Amino acid sequence: MMSRRAEALLALLLVAALVLAAWAAPWLRFVLTVALARGLAVLGILLLLRAGQVSFGHAMFLAAGAYTVAFAAPAVPETLLLLPAAALLSGLSGLLIGLFVVRYRDIFFGMLNLALSMVFYSVLEKFYSITKGTDGIRVPPLTVAGVEPGPEVQGWIMFGLALGLALACAVGVRAYLASPMGQALAGIKTRETRLEFLGVPARRVLLFAYVLSAAMGGASGALIAMTSRHVTPQLAYWTSSGELIFIGILGGAGSALGPFLGALAFELVRVYAAAAVADAWQMILGAVLLAVILFAPGGLVGILSKRRGRA
Amino acid sequence: MTAPPLLSARGLRLAFGGVKAADGIDLDVMPGEFLAIIGPNGAGKTTFINMTTGYLRPQAGAIEYEGRPILGLAPRAIVRRGIGRSFQLPQLFAEHTVLENAALAIAARVGIWSPLTPLLRPGFRKEAVELLARFGLEGVAEARADALNEGARKLADIAMAVALEPRLLLMDEPTSGVAASEKMGVVETLVRVLREAGVTAVFVEHDMDVVARFADRVAVWSQGRILALGPPGEILADPVVRREVIGIEAAGAAPAHG
16 A cells, blocks of 8 residues: 555656647647546556456446446536436446345356346347447537537646546545445455454445446546547447456555546547457557566555655 | 443243244353353354354343443444454454554544545554464464464454444454463463453453452353353252253363363
């Protein structure tokens, strides 16, 4: 675990590097915005990882947020309303699904999430008259606080929103994990029976985390929908869920910054690897993940904190 | 004894297949007493604790605590009524420090539903430090729970139960696995803390020296029944108990582990 100062310093460096990169290379700004948004969903998954639970279907909440934006945008094209609405709706679906899945642990928990996400994927894909199937839905131009900005300003606003939300959620998650509720969450992983014999309902502890993670997934999906302006069922497909876990492992679960480091590394490797070797970029990603698992089980965050520890 | 019993079990029956783990258990636990449960393995001692704490449901019988029925309540609900429990295998949060374990137990009593204030807030930290000091665990407060020796793990496990401020504490073999050299120290610490806190205790114990020294009454379990119940001097001298349960014929001080 990183010290508080090291973490704050790393966060500051990261923010500075991101703003600089986005300013120097405008095409990169889009990639970075999506990376930050995905990091947000991974941060949600990290909460469940604290309880030792892996959700193999968390992209369903990301997709729920994205489709909330796609469906509601024609009627309410306001960014500052759509974003919280998407988080709220995903959080509510998280509550509904959570009431069911928090009764299960380990592989059953993971597979139930996977199954439900694939049901959601099928619904999005098959109900063409409503969802436009695999064609997906185009998101119309959106206003920000009632004003419709030009594409350049819009790009910066989305980047700023993603960055701000990422920071706020990282700080919030950090506080939550240190709180009795967050520590009880970690207790589910090591000794769930003890929690019950302390009079603490373990399921409710996990449900709270699940709803939070679903809401973060929803916000993530909303940001992605607003940035890419196009949503497809692919967002809910199992490979999307898999990518989120991939990013989580890549970044490391030891710090709230891990998901964002992981997401940035993932998107950048993807962009550059795809440009360099168009057919084999997934192989490169695979090799990177393998290297992380074998040589740096703490993920990118683990590598960085070790460096600092030695220095 | 004139005060009403703190815990009252009547006619508890529970069979696992053909094995009768409880075959008509009647037992009153009086306020303030230390009641030792002895008996061979498989006699149903742990089953009794599991039934009282809501972990197992008997097929017949009734259990009242402070005059109210508790059978059918979830373990959580029973804990909230004031019945604590410690385990034969200490149930600690292995990846947390001992201090965090204690603080979590304190938080569980006070209320854990605050997602933004840290667990180790000054109030909880202070109480956790004091709690650990009472158990002589202040030296290992910052150690991870899975790094402790068995004696310290047992005490930490019991400390977590005591943090909930129970009026009745059920302890399953508090000294098993503890090195012989540590054993009396562990029990002395334990008994001192529980007496100070005014906690009534029921403990399963295999060490007859511990039983003779610290129990007010002894209940002898055998095949799901209570074979004998009374003060330790009387029970431990009973020839039937000595032969059937303790496993020694002649007078001797050797404790039996069965």
